[in-house]
Amino acid sequence: MENICLPKEFVEIINGTQQDKYNLQRFLGAQSNCYQQALQEIQGGQKRSHWIWFIFPQLAILGHSRNAKYYGISGYxxxxxxxxxxxxxxxxxxxxxxxxxxxxxxVVDIFGEIDAMKVCSCMTLFDAVSPDDVFQKVLDGFYKGQYDLKTLNYM
Known part of the structure; x- marks a missing residue:
């Protein structure tokens, strides 16, 4: 077998040697039981179960519930x-x-009103980090190109 070159971060995750400065493991643990279900729900056009906090995370400061704070992102x-x-x-x-x-x-028909706002916050957050990625397309397609101003203000 030939040697395969993998990114250092990926090898560290596989080997369990990566330092998890932000406790990203909390997302992996939560997603392990329901990511596929969440994906199927989105593919079907309607969120039906409870996973928004760890599938589409937003800034922690925006959250009010225990889950929103626990799975909230601290910043950029x-x-x-x-x-x-x-x-x-x-x-x-x-x-x-x-x-x-x-x-x-x-988008409200897909997520409901509250979760639609969380998705906007999530897309705003990750678009700020990776502006040439897919997140702006969601803002354009569902939110008329509008960012979540609270997310931008807290960043």
């Missing part, structure tokens, strides 16, 4: 670490792309 650096994580970043992009297949629908 943690959001960047989340996106650069080989599993979490990929999952966020995949489910965001799945959401984009429903731009003919109202």
């Amino acid at each position: 650096d943690e959001a960047e670490a989340y996106l650069n994580h080989p599993i979490l970043g990929e999952r966020l992009r995949v489910i965001t792309k799945a959401l984009l297949t429903h731009t003919d629908m109202d």
